[in-house]
Amino acid sequence: MHPTLTSWLMLAGAIAAEVTATSSLKLAAGFSRPxxxxxxxxxxxxxxWLLGRVVQRxxxxxxxxxxxxxxxxVVAMVGVFAYGESLTWLKCAGIxxxxxGVVMLSFAKSSA
Numbered sequence: 001m002h003p004t005l006t007s008w009l010m011l012a013g014a015i016a017a018e019v020t021a022t023s024s025l026k027l028a029a030g031f032s033r034p035x036x037x038x039x040x041x042x043x044x045x046x047x048x049w050l051l052g053r054v055v056q057r058x059x060x061x062x063x064x065x066x067x068x069x070x071x072x073x074v075v076a077m078v079g080v081f082a083y084g085e086s087l088t089w090l091k092c093a094g095i096x097x098x099x100x101g102v103v104m105l106s107f108a109k110s111s112a
Contacts, residue, residue, distance in 0.1 A: 007057040011066060014050035017043045018071050023078045062105050069102040 021043025027036035055063050073095045079085035 003057065007054050010050050011054045011058070011063060014047045014054060015067055015070050015074070017047035017050065018067070019074045019078065021047060022071070022075050023082065026083060065102050065105045069098045073098055 021040045024036045024039040024043065027033065028040050029036070031037045031040075051063070051067060076091060076095060080087045
């Protein structure tokens with residue numbers, strides 16, 4: 001497998017682990033429920049481990065922007081669909097701006 005593809009797949013795994021951990025925080029109920037609490041802790045451990053490996057291969061700014069941006073957008077959608085949170089036009093605009101920022105950083109990297 002191509003090293004860059006492997007790095008992007010590892011970043012996707014880091015994002016998935018972070019989204020799982022963050023989404024499980026609500027279920028952990030202040031860390032009073034053992035199983036969801038373990039999912040939170042293990043999710044963050046896996047996410048940061050993968051993230052630490054990815055930043056050795058890809059630009060730090062780009063990696064962090066993608067990790068944060070995609071993570072925030074997906075967690076916002078988990079909140080809406082899994083927890084019944086509101087989806088306002090302002091929340092949608094924020095997700096669009098986050099996505100635009102990640103895309104801009106990606107293009108800035110490739111044009112430099």
